[in-house]
Amino acid sequence: MKFKIACLIMLLPSAIIFAQECRYVFKGQVVDFHDKSPLAEASIFINQIGRSAVTDAQGNFEFEEMCPGTYQIQAAHSGCQTLFLEVEISGDTYTEILLEHHRVELEEVRVFGAPLADKTISAIEQSLEEETLEQFSGASLGDALKTISGVSSLNTGANIVKPAIHGLNGSRVLILNDGVRMQDMEWGDEHAPNVDLNAANSVTVIKGASALKYGGDAIGGVILLEQKNLAVKDTLFGKTLLTGLTNGRGGTITSELNKSFHSGLYLKGQASFKRLGDAEAPDYILSNTGISEVGASFQLGRKQLAWGWDVRYAFYNAEIAILRSSHIGNIDDLIRSINSGEPEIIRDFTYDLQNPRQEVTHHLAKAKIYRRFEGLGRLNVQYDFQNNRRFEYDVRRGERDDTPSIDLELQTHTLTTDFKLDANERYELQFGLLGRYQDNFANPATGVRRLIPDYQKYDLGSFITGEYFLSELWTLEAGLRYDFNRIDAQKFYRVSRWEERGYDQDFADIIVEDLGTQYLTNPVFNYHNISVSAGVAYKDEDQNFRFNYALSQRAPNPSELFSDGLHHSAARIELGDLRIDQETSHKFSFSFEKDFDYWGFTIEPYANFIQDFVLLEPTGVEFTLRGAFPVWSFRQTDARLLGVDVSAYVDYTQNWRSDHRFSLVKGNDTDTDIPLINIPAANIVNQISYTQLDWHNFEISLESQYVFRQNETPDDIIVFSPDQQQNVLLEINTAPEAYHLLNLNSSMSFPLGGRTQLTTSLSVNNLLDTSFRDYLNRQRFFADDLGRNIILQLKLNY
Amino acid sequence: MKTFKTILSLVFVGVLFVSCSNDDDSPEPVNEEELITTMTLTLTPQAGGADITLSVQDLDGDGPNPPIFAVAEALDANATYTGSITLLNETENPPENITLEVAEEDEEHQFFYIATGAITAVAYSDQDGNGNPVGLTFELITGAAGDATLQVTLRHEPKKPNDGTLADAGGETDIAQTFNVTVQ
Incomplete structure (x- = not known):
């Protein structure tokens, strides 16, 4: 006997050294974390002794004849995150195991490539996944977003690309960078978002102000840049992307490394660098249109079932030369x-x-913690600091x-x-400050x-949103938000x-100091904004539709x-x-999506x-x-x-597919009945692609992009x-004039052993080297747009 | 409970941040260095006599007030004048002489004089380091009595040498004014 024990000491982990009689019972119940409902058919596995059990209909499990000691338990259930826990057995033991079993939480259970989770129930939204974003590694956020129907951009040359949703841009489009609302002087026409596209793992566009938790003033819409949710396991992976462009004779390099631990701890580092010289139109060099851009971010956090934290710092610097001829x-x-x-x-x-050129630097630091309350919901607290x-x-x-x-x-x-109440299967409530x-x-x-004065701005906001799951097919959504904005500026005005x-009539009381030819004034304005959103969604296997109404109010920005x-x-x-004063938008949007055996379509009309x-x-x-x-x-x-976006696809065979997209928006000043300025022209995009997975995932596609002439513009001036x-x-x-461009895309990937994989892609934008000018490029008065651009990309996943 | 304390302290720190960074210092007014408020052409009759000045002044810069012209006397018919130009920024005290700045960067600047009516010719009488005209000094010839206009344009970074026309010179316009003059 003594000999046997000695063997055990040598062979077994120290936790069960003092094995005595193995007669204890280890019982327990596996329940859902949120509503405490029992989970049947969950599997419980004890590593050290190689024994397992499956829960019954009441979620109960039982192990008999357990020796005393500390055990590593693995609890798993389909659709749940596998949980590892330690249980000490020194007598008969009962343990309740809480598993995360809910739709949106801990999204790492999603299979790679599966559609991203929806951000709203009833608003029109669309996402770009990592693969699409990678294609635009050498371009900008605005360029990538234009692949989404209904999204256009207001450009200043090729490097300053300001996204516009349903015809609206600037302060009417919120950009959330990993949960932080970008404050990067978005009021200026020639101010592009200060974000490094390569730092985002997915981007979602919500076309309207329906997502009230992000802000009530998104009259155009919301752009969400998000980070990948790392799995809770020991893993290390990364990627490096190298992009070379002929137009501009430069390129981009970007690298990303992710490490996560079994304990829920994770870290992620990313850096990218872009350098381009003068771009070229088909007939001439666009002198002084280069760019130098650096982006880096670092993220550290811990994710556990009951609580977690996340800290992220992102840096962005861009020096962008502006077409010399546009300076007049x-x-x-x-x-x-x-x-x-x-x-x-x-x-x-x-x-x-x-010169002329601009240099922008953006620092973003964020700290976030969350705590989940069993059978209740989840609390988030976040602080962020930005310097632009x-x-x-x-x-x-x-x-x-x-x-x-x-x-x-x-x-x-x-x-x-914010606090999210999601314990009940039927409804979900979220409120925040x-x-x-x-x-x-x-x-x-x-x-x-x-041009813009010194000012201080104070914002206070609160919202409540709710989702009610009427049935398997129908969902209702509603929300209410109130925002208070106060702006306190110190501005010099020339007396003339x-x-x-006419300010001498209306604002005489805000003059602080009379300097002879100018006044120092102190304008202070308060705005109260109410936003409301309500909608309904229907979804079955083949079709879904969404209807949403959003009322939103936006206070004027400093530029206005x-x-x-x-x-x-x-x-x-x-x-x-x-x-x-503030503007008030009433937007009605509707979307209908239907899939047949070999084709499908989406139609999204809206009125704002x-x-x-x-x-x-x-x-x-x-x-x-x-x-x-x-x-x-x-x-x-x-x-x-008023506008409509239509998209459709056809799968002809396993290898051949075509995609089609059409967008139209009409903007009108209803007081004077003249068209609004800077409304994107109608455009139609058709793409045919061939995929052959047997040939190293070979893919090739040809895209035709036709942009109509914008015939509805305000009158010229004399x-x-x-x-x-x-x-x-x-x-x-x-x-x-209208223009037509052809773009070619192809890619192949090669496994290099293990997890390492090399993907190469070759694209040609503006294949025919067509000369064109776009209505929404502010440099259209001075020069043609970009000519042919051959882009070679190498991606290494490891 | 511990988490709540953490949250509470975080909220507190946040509020502190907010309340501490408010400063009520008044901003300084901007000293507009590049502004040109006043252009004065001084014409000295080569035959002798008093100088004639043509000036234009816009004290509020890109403010709403238009430039104000001051052309006191009429020019003599069939006469030759030696001309010079002075640029001032009168929003500064004492007024800053911008002419000196242009003279220093004469290779990057050029004045263009385009005359119609009774002014028959304006010729450059100065050169930059490369032998191209600048126009800080010039010679002006009048013809028979009548009305005339004199358009004065200062271009920054024009093409040099150029054929003397604005279209060929290009560059950015720093000054563009037209004087209405009487020749008698």
């Missing part, structure tokens, strides 16, 4: 550019980034090229908390009057401007209120108005009625010593946007040309 002096320069049809300055190719710095360099006189003309620093602190403080500092050392705007001055790069004087819509459009001319400048003023009106000494028509609103 006055209205005659603009007329000259429009008439000549070719950029005035065409130099040899260079990688140099010269923007320099814009102009072509300046007198050795001032290295002094920025615009130097803004925007700092934002946000604290959010938000507090935000923002400070904008406009550096006076620029030697140029501030102050009087011209305070803009005041000459925007050199656009050769226009932009004027905000202190009287601008916006009261007091804020828009910026040319209104007249002002004269200065530099000549005449068109004045662009913000004004409010009632607007109507301006006085000092050069010509007469009134001339300035074709500032005339849209360019």
Whole structure:
């Protein structure tokens, strides 16, 4: 006997050293974490002794003849995350095992490649998965999003791409970067989102303001950039992506490494670098259009059933050169550019980034914790800090090229908390609170009057949303949100401007100091915004439809209120108005999706009625010593946007497939019955693809993209040309001609042993090297868009 | 319970952050360095006599007020004038002389004089380091009595040399003004 024990000591883990009589009973019950309902057919496995049991209908299991000791237990149930726990047995033991058995939580159970979980029940939404994002590794977020129907972009050249959803952009589109609402001066037309596309693992677009938990002012929609949910197990994996582009003669490198542990601890690091020189139109070099972009992020967290935390830091820096010819002096320069049809300055190719250029840096830090309460729900608390710095360099006189003309620093602190009640199978409730403080500092050392003043902004928000599962097929959704915004600015006004705007009548009391030719003023405005969303969804195996109504209110942004001055790069004087109030949108959207055996389609009509819509459009001319400048003023009106997005696919054989997409949106100023400015033209995309998995996952596709001419634009304006000494028509609103582009894509992948895999892809954008200009590219007055671009990509997964 | 304490302290830290970073300092006004508010052409009759000045002033820069012209006297018919140009930023005290800045960067600047009516010719009388005209000084010739216009344009980073026309020169316009003059 003694000998036997000695053997045991040597062979068995120390936990069961003092094995005595093995007569204890280990019993337990496996229940759902949320509502405590018993889980039948869960398997319980004890590693050390290799014994297993399966729960009965009441979720009960039992092991007899257990020796005393500490055991590693593995509890598994289909659709649940496998749970590892330790149980100490020193007598008859009873344990309750809680398994996560709910739809949305711990999404790592999802099979790779499966559709992403929906963010809303009834709103129109669409996601891009990692594979699609990788194709755009060398481009930008806006470019990737354009593959979603109903999403377009407002560009300033090829590198500044501002996404637009259902025709709306800027402050009407919220971007959430891993749960943090980006505060990156999105009010400017030439301000692209300060995010590194390579840092996101998936992107979802919600086309409307229905997702109230993210904000109530998303009149256009919401873009969610999300991180991969790492599995709770010991694993280490990563990928490196190398992209080379002929147009711009440069490329991108990006790498990502993920490590997670059995304990729920995980970390992730990612970095990317992009460098491109001057881009090329079919007929000439687009001088000064290079870019240098660096992105990096680091994430650390721990995920457990009952609680977890997550800390993430992301850095983004981009230096973007802006087409030299687009920097102009006055209205005659603009007329000259429009008439000549070719950029005035065409130099040899260079990688140099010269003036005009912009440099933006964004730091984002976030800390989040969650705690789950058994049979109740989950509490999240998150704090995030963002620092956004923007320099814009102009072509300046007198050795001032290295002094920025615009130097803004925007700092934002946000604290959010929400609680999700999801214990009941029939309904789910979520409510939350938000507090935000923002400070904008406009550096006076620029030697140029501030376009955007110093200000402080305070936001408070609260929301409640609910989902009710009527039956297997029908779901209802409703939500309510209230936001309070306060903006407290310190702004200098020229006395002449102050009087011209009539502020001496309406705002005399906000003058703080009279400096002779200018006033220092302290405008303080409060806004109360209510948002409501309600919808219904039906889903069965072959079809689903969604209907949603969203009421949303958006307070004006600093640009709409305070803009005041000459925007050199656009050769226009932009004027905000202190009287601008919030806008209110009523959006109705409907989507219907049906799948047949070999084909399917989706149709999504929508109508958006916006009261007091804020828009910026040319209104007249002002004269200065530099000549005449068109004045662009913000004004409010009632607007109507009607649109429809249609998409369809056909699977002809296992190998052949075609995809089709059509988008149309019409925007109208209903007060004056003139079309809205900057509404995307109708477009149709058709793609045919061939896939042969046997040939190293060979895929090839040819895409045809036809963009119609935008025929509905506001009228051009008549301006006085000092050069010509007469009134001339300035074709500032005339849209360019329709165009057609062909794009080719192909890829293959090769296993390199183990988990390592190499994927190569070759794409050609604008295959036929077609010259074109796009209505929504602000540089359309000056130069053609990009010519042919051959993109070679190597991806290594390991 | 411990978690709640953590949450509570986090909320507290957040609130602290918010309440501490508020500063009420007044911003400084911006010193507009590149602004040109005033352009003055001084014409000295080569035959002798008093100088004639043509000036244009826009003190509010890109503000709403248009430039104000001051052309006091009429030019003499069939006369030759030696001209010079002065640029000032009068929002500064004392006014900053921008002419010097242009003179320093003369290879990147050029004035263009386009005359109609009774002014028959304007010729450059200065050169930059590369032998191209700048236009800080010039010679102006009048013809028979009548009305005339004189368009003065300053271009930054024009093509140099150019054929003397604005279209060929390109660049950005720093000044573009037209004087209405009487020749008698």
